[in-house]
Amino acid sequence: xxxxxxxxxxxxxxxxxxxxxxxxxxxxxxxxxxxxxxxxxxxxxxxxxxxxxxxxxxxxxxxxxxxxxxxxxxxxxxxxxxxxxxxxxxxxxxxxxxxxxxxxxxxxxxxxxxxxxxxxxxxxxxxxxxxxxxxxxxxxxxxxxxxxxxxxxxxxxxxxxxxxxxxxxxxxxxxxxxxxxxxxxxxxxxxxxxxxxxxxxxxxxxxxxxxxxxxxxxxxxxxxxxxxxxxxxxxxxxxxxxxxxxxxxxxxxxx
Amino acid sequence: xxxxxxxxxxxxxxxxxxxxxxxxxxxxxxxxxxxxxxxxxxxxxxxxxxxxxxxxxxxxxxxxxxxxxxxxxxxxxxxxxxxxxxxxxxxxxxxxxxxxxxxxxxxxxxxxxxxxxxxxxxxxxxxxxxxxxxxxxxxxxxxxxxxxxxxxxxxxxxxxxxxxxxxxxxxxxxxxxxxxxxxxxxxxxxxxxxxxxxxxxxxxxxxxxxxxxxxxxxxxxxxxxxxxxxxxxxxxxxxxxxxxxxxxxxxxxxxxxxxxxxxxxxxxxxxxxxxxxxxxxxxxxxxxxxxxxxxxxxxxxxxxxxxxxxxxxxx
Numbered sequence: 001x002x003x004x005x006x007x008x009x010x011x012x013x014x015x016x017x018x019x020x021x022x023x024x025x026x027x028x029x030x031x032x033x034x035x036x037x038x039x040x041x042x043x044x045x046x047x048x049x050x051x052x053x054x055x056x057x058x059x060x061x062x063x064x065x066x067x068x069x070x071x072x073x074x075x076x077x078x079x080x081x082x083x084x085x086x087x088x089x090x091x092x093x094x095x096x097x098x099x100x101x102x103x104x105x106x107x108x109x110x111x112x113x114x115x116x117x118x119x120x121x122x123x124x125x126x127x128x129x130x131x132x133x134x135x136x137x138x139x140x141x142x143x144x145x146x147x148x149x150x151x152x153x154x155x156x157x158x159x160x161x162x163x164x165x166x167x168x169x170x171x172x173x174x175x176x177x178x179x180x181x182x183x184x185x186x187x188x189x190x191x192x193x194x195x196x197x198x199x200x201x202x203x204x205x206x207x208x209x210x211x212x213x214x215x216x217x218x219x220x221x222x223x224x225x226x227x228x229x230x231x232x233x234x235x236x237x238x239x240x241x242x243x244x245x246x247x248x249x250x251x252x253x254x255x
Numbered sequence: 256x257x258x259x260x261x262x263x264x265x266x267x268x269x270x271x272x273x274x275x276x277x278x279x280x281x282x283x284x285x286x287x288x289x290x291x292x293x294x295x296x297x298x299x300x301x302x303x304x305x306x307x308x309x310x311x312x313x314x315x316x317x318x319x320x321x322x323x324x325x326x327x328x329x330x331x332x333x334x335x336x337x338x339x340x341x342x343x344x345x346x347x348x349x350x351x352x353x354x355x356x357x358x359x360x361x362x363x364x365x366x367x368x369x370x371x372x373x374x375x376x377x378x379x380x381x382x383x384x385x386x387x388x389x390x391x392x393x394x395x396x397x398x399x400x401x402x403x404x405x406x407x408x409x410x411x412x413x414x415x416x417x418x419x420x421x422x423x424x425x426x427x428x429x430x431x432x433x434x435x436x437x438x439x440x441x442x443x444x445x446x447x448x449x450x451x452x453x454x455x456x457x458x459x460x461x462x463x464x465x466x467x468x469x470x471x472x473x474x475x476x477x478x479x480x481x482x483x484x485x486x487x488x489x490x491x492x493x494x495x496x497x498x499x500x501x502x503x504x505x506x507x508x509x510x511x512x513x514x515x516x517x518x519x520x521x522x523x524x525x526x527x528x529x530x531x532x533x534x535x536x537x538x539x540x541x542x543x544x545x546x547x548x549x550x551x552x553x554x555x556x557x558x559x560x561x562x563x564x565x566x567x568x569x570x
Contacts, residue, residue: 002355003355003356009352014344016343017343096337097335097340099300100339100400103305103328105328105356105357107325251305
């Protein structure tokens, strides 16, 4: 356990001793802030128009504002994940510190889990920063809390799956650019397969829909908790961690 | 302490290391000598368990590297060719991290860091960022890292590479001081380093073992002949004639004439034939002045060249 924590602490701190953390979090907050502003403005317009027309039902802030905001975040994340995970193993491979890790009395699981935790907790911190936007909504309005929490739970689960995938791809190469582009390709693929559902047959459509990582998030954004999505994200995460483990372990395979 | 048996490593069709067998005794400094690309780094990586062997076994303190990697790793301090440093960390934080993953007890981490920093003379730079250090200091931080946890076996891959002459001497001194308490394997392609620091030498070339011996024995063993340098006062022609008559002498050559009747002679003798007494007696008997007599040792460098160029013949 101490080994895992040591690796986690080192990797996590290294985000903040380099500009990476600030650039990634800054960019993420900028982009999600723009979406937040746009959604907020249109929400204001709608509710102003509704007020003018003297409609009895007030416009639902959860439906009109928070849900699309969370959906936007789930897509922005796809672009941010590669930047978070690209260093995980590639950097160690490049500057030889992997030799330190692999010749220290550590099990490969400890290395994999420690590195996953560092990237994942960084993701959680980054995601947590967006809660600031929602604090204002709760301050001035009265949205429902449960769907918001459910939405964040969904983002946490989806993030774990993608971060694990990014770690795996990073473990395959010593080049951070290749790791980033590879992870970006994978996240894009997992997003875009969802688009083609309408044009494919019934069974392939189902398969593609199941693979589409953002589709699984939609229920969460509506505040619905469905265990099948939980199972998808958790099993995807574990599969990717297992593959990462095998990728590290493969250096020990006899050839 | 370390037993390497039939160790081989293939990269595709290339045999980087081919059937190496040698032992390292406890407390010994073993020099691992070979030209670049001889398979030194590959062998060391197999001993540390960083890469697996294609065939053959390595055992450290009785534990097999392949089957009990953690037990072996616990007992080895390893400095790879490029010190494995995190550039964005401070030296002290880095050593703290290494201490943690090497399982140094929490309470003794501070003491341990101070101990290794003292040994590798980096106490003054503990607060510096590794990225800002010179090559020499980085190398020493790498050494400090290998010493953490006081492992019984130390493996250094070209520890003096890229250092200036003064630093090289310091690092060699440090390694010498580590002997006795530790078993050390040290790779190098610099010959004087081996004769200066090592108890025993393993010479490899193109992945194959060429020789294992002490530096002194290697020198003696590989000499086809021994040579003696003399400075004698006397008539040159007569001296040459008389000396050539002494048994076991292969050749006599006059290499330089210093002053009137004082010349320098190089005498080649059979291997292992110590004829210095006979020489001295003969010279004195003839009434010449014996001014200097010295056995010339073949330097390891010569041996090394001999070994690596005539490798085909040796096998």
